[in-house]
Amino acid sequence: MISLHEVSKSYGQQRNGRLAAVQAVTLKIEDGSIHGIIGPSGAGKSTLLRLMNMLESPDTGRVVVEGKDLTAMGEAQLREARRSIGMIFQQFNLLQNRTVSGNVSIPLELAGMPKKERAERVRECLQFVGLLDKADEYPSALSGGQKQRVAIARALTNSPKVLLCDEPTSSLDPKTTNDILAVLRHVNESLGVTIVIVTHEMNVVAQICKQVSVMEDGRLTDSFTLTKRTPAVNAPRPKSYREQLLGTEGLYDV
Numbered sequence: 001m002i003s004l005h006e007v008s009k010s011y012g013q014q015r016n017g018r019l020a021a022v023q024a025v026t027l028k029i030e031d032g033s034i035h036g037i038i039g040p041s042g043a044g045k046s047t048l049l050r051l052m053n054m055l056e057s058p059d060t061g062r063v064v065v066e067g068k069d070l071t072a073m074g075e076a077q078l079r080e081a082r083r084s085i086g087m088i089f090q091q092f093n094l095l096q097n098r099t100v101s102g103n104v105s106i107p108l109e110l111a112g113m114p115k116k117e118r119a120e121r122v123r124e125c126l127q128f129v130g131l132l133d134k135a136d137e138y139p140s141a142l143s144g145g146q147k148q149r150v151a152i153a154r155a156l157t158n159s160p161k162v163l164l165c166d167e168p169t170s171s172l173d174p175k176t177t178n179d180i181l182a183v184l185r186h187v188n189e190s191l192g193v194t195i196v197i198v199t200h201e202m203n204v205v206a207q208i209c210k211q212v213s214v215m216e217d218g219r220l221t222d223s224f225t226l227t228k229r230t231p232a233v234n235a236p237r238p239k240s241y242r243e244q245l246l247g248t249e250g251l252y253d254v
């Protein structure tokens with residue numbers, strides 16, 4: 001479970017007026033779920049995600065992941081706790097001067113794993129994302145979808161309980177988006193990893209998320225669950241995020 005309690009984060013200097021990016025957000029994300037965070041640009045979605053692994057530390061409030069209060073930890077403890085929280089990004093964040101294997105190996109090197117074990121674990125993770133045949137390539141030789149698979153493999157090396165995804169498909173075409181969503185579903189279903197996805201793509205949320213939280217102006221303004229339902233007749237024109245996801249084509253309902 002990821003539990004945020006009254007978490008706030010602002011940026012900027014006091015004398016120039018601080019910008020409240022996240023304001024008093026309380027949110028629980030259940031183990032094993034795929035949870036979407038949506039909302040307009042600048043709403044604070046990425047900041048909220050980065051608070052979940054303390055890439056941003058909150059000004060106030062508590063962040064508890066897997067029963068551990070990250071906000072009460074020192075640097076060394078936090079580094080250790082972060083191993084059970086993987087993260088992927090829109091721009092993949094691969095090191096261009098390292099091969100695919102070299103990139104996937106990074107978290108294991110940082111964790112001090114011996115070379116032979118490391119090579120075996122890298123193989124396992126590349127096999128899981130279907131990229132074993134690209135192990136010796138450099139990122140520049142890969143497509144966007146393949147780069148994101150490498151990033152997912154890298155995020156899985158330390159067997160995380162949670163995978164945080166910041167706009168994971170926003171640089172990809174629709175077909176590749178579907179491929180990556182299938183990989184993420186596989187991560188969730190076969191490894192039991194809890195997934196949190198920040199996205200502005202409604203089709204991504206509709207395809208993969210069970211729970212949805214809406215952020216606007218730094219605040220959580222709505223939360224709901226998606227499940228299949230029969231089509232509605234003469235549904236009114238969708239307006240809110242909730243209506244877009246629950247009302248479009250009558251596919252989903254609470």
Ligand SMILES: Nc1ncnc2c1ncn2[C@@H]1O[C@H](COP(=O)(O)OP(=O)(O)OP(=O)(O)O)[C@@H](O)[C@H]1O
Binds near residue numbers: 020042
């Ligand atoms: N490191 C930072 N320093 C200063 N301001 C920041 C920083 N990170 C984010 N902000 C500001 O905080 C607000 C929320 O940003 P955030 O990136 O979390 O929003 P978002 O909903 O993810 O937006 P987008 O969908 O455009 O990525 C924005 O006004 C942004 O400019």
